[in-house]
Amino acid sequence: MATVTALRLYGREQIQLDRIEPVPCQADEVRLRIAYCGICGSDIHEYLSTPIFAPASGKANPWTKVSLPVVMGHEFSGTIVEVGSKVTDLRAGQEVCVNPSLDDRHYTLPDCSRCSEGKPNICKRWATYGLNAVGGGFADEIVVKHFNCLPLPQGVSLKLGALAEPLAVAWHSIRTSNFKKGQTALVLGAGPIGLAILLLLRTWGAGKVIITEVTEQRSKQAKQFGADMVVNPLEKAKGGDGQEQDPVLEAVHSFSEDGVDVTFDATGLQSTLNTGLAAVRPGGVFFNVAIHEKPLLLNLNDVFILEKKILGGICYTREDFEQVLKAMASGEIPFEDMITAVVPLSDVVSGGFRELMNNKAKHVKILIQPGNGA
Ligand SMILES: [Zn+2]
Structure with a gap:
């Protein structure tokens, strides 16, 4: 199998594009070819300061077991290219956006009290793709649990889909x-x-x-x-x-x-x-x-x-994504005006991260586009 190009965080002010091995797609997972992934203020924070979410140097996340380097990017959309054997609600070729949050379900643990009351965003085992779990959006592809995906409704493009995460916040x-x-x-x-x-x-x-x-x-x-x-x-x-x-x-x-x-x-x-x-x-x-x-x-x-x-309030739940997708599909609000640049993954460091740090006021959202000159 071909290697995957991915932006990985190694520690403070250390990010680089790597070629990594693809991970297998388990029975309850799907593989996405990533279309777009937005750069978040928290990505810049994790890169420049002492990380809040990414694992500390030499330490592993207690739930996902992931340690540095981690693939970054948690605001992404993509097309399903592989479907796990037990997944029945999604099919190959579907365009989706991703709620990147992990909770008890991801570790096959019973729901804790918070998860049971519909607040997995404050689950004590909360983690997120793109910061402290396996895989992130600044990459050619990612494997995620099927229940992290939300199919994009009619009229919502993959570009708009990448805005669903910040809008869900x-x-x-x-x-x-x-x-x-x-x-x-x-x-x-x-x-x-x-x-x-x-x-x-x-x-x-x-x-x-x-x-x-x-x-x-x-x-x-x-x-x-x-x-x-x-x-x-x-x-x-x-x-x-x-x-x-x-x-x-x-x-x-x-x-x-x-x-x-x-x-x-x-x-x-x-x-x-x-x-x-x-x-x-x-x-x-x-x-x-x-x-x-x-x-x-x-x-x-x-x-x-x-x-x-x-x-x-921290993050979102699936309900927030659903409401945002509904608002997008209505076409009443020009959410696409939030996109101020689209940059190929090959240029993510200078055209993405550095551009955002140096010209912060010029940008609302820079989208990274894998598979384009990468
Ligand atoms: Zn929980």
Whole structure:
């Protein structure tokens, strides 16, 4: 069998394209020829910093037994090229996107309490293809469990399919924040997740949506993606009393004295926590969807006196993917505008990772395309 080209993480700031042996396709698995795989902010984080998800050097993931080097990439779509002998719900030639999460089912263990209540994303044995399990999306192919695959509905291309994962993160955040139709939102940061939340809030029938962003390019994107207001939090405004005002709070209070129903923090700074929590109405929700570099200071009197709620959410469940695919199939929202570059796998390091690090504001989502000049 021919070897597989795959991008592997060896440790801090060490990634390279390798030729590796294909893995066998077990009875309950399918083999995909990968079409597209998006680069995620967490891929950059795992590459540049001390890994949060990838196994530490010399250590194996306790559940998947995988150790470095690991194949990266967890936002992918592809075409099924081989079907395990016991798989009945999928067939060769089908186009699918993948929920890359692993849970008890992957280790043939009985469901834990979290998995039983439909929350495998917080299973203590959670892992993910592309960071700490066998195989990832920055490769010619991958073998995954059949129940990780979601067939792409009519009208959803393989390119759009690769966006299902980041959009599922956004969908999960909106869903678990208990956001209701007609409510107002503040989104902190117009990066890929902030913009994905903005796009999907339209699907949810949101009232006003304000988004904050410091770069001009991303502010423009946020406007194009339908934000009612885009505010630069660094542009201090003078209030009526001559005092400097927080421009984000000014904007929020310009249409609602009480504040927004939900703040989504996709930035994760002390300043975004302060502003985001202050912008929430009494009884409203501050929802964290950012990875934090360090602990922050928090005055819990906001939670106590004003009954504001602080929630967070990780990843997604299959339900979130299904809802995102439905939204994509409706064709109402131009999700493809999130794609700012398509780069062949052979150029993943410089054209993908380095490009994203050096020109962050220029990009929402860079898709890597295996099998194209690789
Ligand atoms: Zn579990």
